[in-house]
Amino acid sequence: MLKNYLLTAWNVFQRRKLFTAINLxxxxxxxxxxxxxxxxxxxxxxxxxxxxxxxxxxxxHMMEATNEKGTAIxxxxxxxxxxxxxxxxxxxxEMVATVSxxxxxxxxxxxxxxxxxxxHADAEYWRVMDFKVLAGRVPNEDDVAQGRMVAVLARSMALxxxxxxxxxxxxxxxxxxxxxxxxxVQDAMHLNAYADIWVPVTAYPNTDFRHRMTGNFFALLLAxxxxxxxxxxxxxxxxAGKMDFAGDPEFxxxxxxxxxxxxxxxxxxxxxxxxxxxxxxxxxxxKIIGGANLVLGGVMILMLLFMLLPALNLVNLNxxxxxxxxxxxxxxxxxxxxxxxxAAQLVLENVLLCLAGGAIALVLAAGVLWWMEAAGPxxxxxxxxxxxxxxxxLLITVVFGVLSGVVPxxxxxxxxxxxxxxxxx
Amino acid sequence: xxxxxxVSKTYFTDKVQTLALKDIDLHVQKSEFVCIMxxxxxxxxTLLNIIGLLDRPGAGAIHVGGREVQSYKDKHxxxxxxxxxxxxxxxxxxxxxLRVIDNVELPLLYRSMPGSERRExxxxxxxxxxxxxxxxxxxxxxxxxxxxxxxxxxxxxxxxGVLLADEPTGNLDSKMGAEVMDILLKLNEEGTTVVMxxxxxxxxxxxxxxxxxxxxxxxx
Numbered sequence: 001m002l003k004n005y006l007l008t009a010w011n012v013f014q015r016r017k018l019f020t021a022i023n024l025x026x027x028x029x030x031x032x033x034x035x036x037x038x039x040x041x042x043x044x045x046x047x048x049x050x051x052x053x054x055x056x057x058x059x060x061h062m063m064e065a066t067n068e069k070g071t072a073i074x075x076x077x078x079x080x081x082x083x084x085x086x087x088x089x090x091x092x093x094e095m096v097a098t099v100s101x102x103x104x105x106x107x108x109x110x111x112x113x114x115x116x117x118x119x120h121a122d123a124e125y126w127r128v129m130d131f132k133v134l135a136g137r138v139p140n141e142d143d144v145a146q147g148r149m150v151a152v153l154a155r156s157m158a159l160x161x162x163x164x165x166x167x168x169x170x171x172x173x174x175x176x177x178x179x180x181x182x183x184x185v186q187d188a189m190h191l192n193a194y195a196d197i198w199v200p201v202t203a204y205p206n207t208d209f210r211h212r213m214t215g216n217f218f219a220l221l222l223a224x225x226x227x228x229x230x231x232x233x234x235x236x237x238x239x240a241g242k243m244d245f246a247g248d249p250e251f252x253x254x255x256x257x258x259x260x261x262x263x264x265x266x267x268x269x270x271x272x273x274x275x276x277x278x279x280x281x282x283x284x285x286x287k288i289i290g291g292a293n294l295v296l297g298g299v300m301i302l303m304l305l306f307m308l309l310p311a312l313n314l315v316n317l318n319x320x321x322x323x324x325x326x327x328x329x330x331x332x333x334x335x336x337x338x339x340x341x342x343a344a345q346l347v348l349e350n351v352l353l354c355l356a357g358g359a360i361a362l363v364l365a366a367g368v369l370w371w372m373e374a375a376g377p378x379x380x381x382x383x384x385x386x387x388x389x390x391x392x393x394l395l396i397t398v399v400f401g402v403l404s405g406v407v408p409x410x411x412x413x414x415x416x417x418x419x420x421x422x423x424x425x
Numbered sequence: 426x427x428x429x430x431x432v433s434k435t436y437f438t439d440k441v442q443t444l445a446l447k448d449i450d451l452h453v454q455k456s457e458f459v460c461i462m463x464x465x466x467x468x469x470x471t472l473l474n475i476i477g478l479l480d481r482p483g484a485g486a487i488h489v490g491g492r493e494v495q496s497y498k499d500k501h502x503x504x505x506x507x508x509x510x511x512x513x514x515x516x517x518x519x520x521x522x523l524r525v526i527d528n529v530e531l532p533l534l535y536r537s538m539p540g541s542e543r544r545e546x547x548x549x550x551x552x553x554x555x556x557x558x559x560x561x562x563x564x565x566x567x568x569x570x571x572x573x574x575x576x577x578x579x580x581x582x583x584x585x586g587v588l589l590a591d592e593p594t595g596n597l598d599s600k601m602g603a604e605v606m607d608i609l610l611k612l613n614e615e616g617t618t619v620v621m622x623x624x625x626x627x628x629x630x631x632x633x634x635x636x637x638x639x640x641x642x643x644x645x
Binding site: 008012328335 | 513
């Protein structure tokens with residue numbers, strides 16, 4: 001039966017070339033957008049590249065301090081003291097890394113000024129992240145402890161500044177400080193990795209940063225196993241409640257959240273904050289019941305909505321196409337096809353068309369991603385259509401096929417055979 | 426084999442009711458060749474469609490093989506149509522997107538049957554109507570008479586007990602029409618029940634019995 005269905009579908013597509021082309025164009029355009037977005041989302045949130053351990057690390061990006069009455073609230077990135085005094089000693093983690101947010105700076109080389117994105121990081125950062133070292137080495141504990149003025153460059157920046165992919169031991173001056181290049185790493189655009197240059201956390205011009213509760217730092221907490229993450233979340237919450245704001249009497253109570261990448265994104269969007277200290281999950285009825293599931297659900301709904309418009313258009317086209325075939329539907333009914341069998345045949349045809357569109361869209365999406373990498377609208381983007389994206393693409397395609405095929409198929413399969421045979425659908 | 430009791434059918438449009446059949450009692454015996462005749466619009470095709478379970482009566486009962494069937498659900502009606510009836514239409518109604526052999530195979534698709542057996546049966550049916558050499562052709566590559574013979578092959582491939590033919594020679598010239606009639610008579614001689622709608626008195630005279638319909642009612 002399947003062979004007959006496939007044969008019919010193939011002949012229908014060939015006979016109605018214009019319809020097939022319009023349908024394919026509609027499907028391809030929609031799927032290319034969805035595939036590119038899916039690939040970017042996957043690259044951003046799925047463990048991959050330098051952040052391939054992100055399934056077992058949490059990020060503490062933000063802390064909140066409130067006064068006793070809860071009337072004054074201060075939110076900011078962490079100060080070094082919070083990480084050093086409260087998070088580094090915490091039990092149940094494999095290691096805690098410290099890294100600053102992006103710090104724009106400039107370097108003058110050969111009389112030309114180049115803007116750079118800099119990060120200050122400790123030695124653990126290089127172990128939590130998994131940069132591909134292309135030349136030299138990354139800073140170790142000794143470099144950090146001694147406050148050595150060493151720097152690691154991203155490959156593109158090394159080439160831009162020195163015209164050399166491995167400018168080891170070369171000097172560069174920025175912010176009134178001179179650094180020696182000790183290593184070059186592969187470009188990376190991941191959330192916690194993206195930068196042009198990295199220097200030790202101890203390379204600040206003075207040591208004031210060590211004593212601040214607020215600052216420009218965040219912590220990466222690497223768990224021994226993904227199963228430990230809820231306990232770590234709870235521990236961070238507990239620690240936050242005991243932080244001492246002695247240096248700043250206005251504030252008496254602190255809060256911090258250890259988030260996965262997607263949870264952090266959700267928190268940025270929703271501001272959700274209330275977490276059960278025992279389970280580490282957001283408390284229902286809190287300020288916002290938010291988190292990863294909310295974001296994922298939202299993304300799914302947006303994707304479905306995005307597919308809905310072309311799907312509705314396809315439904316219209318399909319009804320027209322199938323109406324032309326009402327006699328065939330009548331004949332098949334006369335010879336024993338049930339409504340369900342006919343609906344399955346018509347949906348299958350649509351799914352096949354969508355799969356063909358999916359295959360074309362995959363190739364085009366790969367081309368678009370290649371262009372995005374090459375033309376550089378997103379710095380250091382390194383993203384391809386890997387198997388997971390292909391799987392998503394396939395799923396999206398089938399959903400699209402069913403979505404745009406099932407309504408006309410159900411409608412047409414219920415045609416009265418006598419009317420169908422008269423071609424009067 | 427097939428029994429209709431007090432079958433009536435009314436078509437409704439926005440403001441008009443049209444009585445297509447009224448109180449039809451008809452009994453078609455196994456291996457009988459029955460011709461339904463009557464003027465255009467008298468309800469012949471409606472009667473044939475109701476016999477073949479393509480249409481449902483507004484009132485009355487239909488018995489097929491001794492079972493009352495008008496209350497059957499779609500799935501069971503589809504199965505009964507597949508097992509019991511073969512349809513031949515005036516306009517052939519072949520699927521132009523499929524080759525001749527695939528058209529003939531169509532009724533067998535809705536049975537649990539291996540592909541090789543389906544193909545073999547379709548081939549045999551086409552050879553029986555003299556079109557063994559045209560299996561790979563598409564319908565629009567054949568003449569009207571050949572297309573109707575393909576339609577007959579399709580109708581008989583599932584070895585149904587009853588062939589229902591709605592003016593099968595209506596679109597054919599007299600020579601091709603005669604060929605088609607010969608095939609139907611031969612199938613009837615082999616035991617297949619045939620119910621045929623026709624306008625042609627000469628064709629009707631070759632049947633065992635003629636049923637005449639006028640204004641939706643059977644007349645003597």
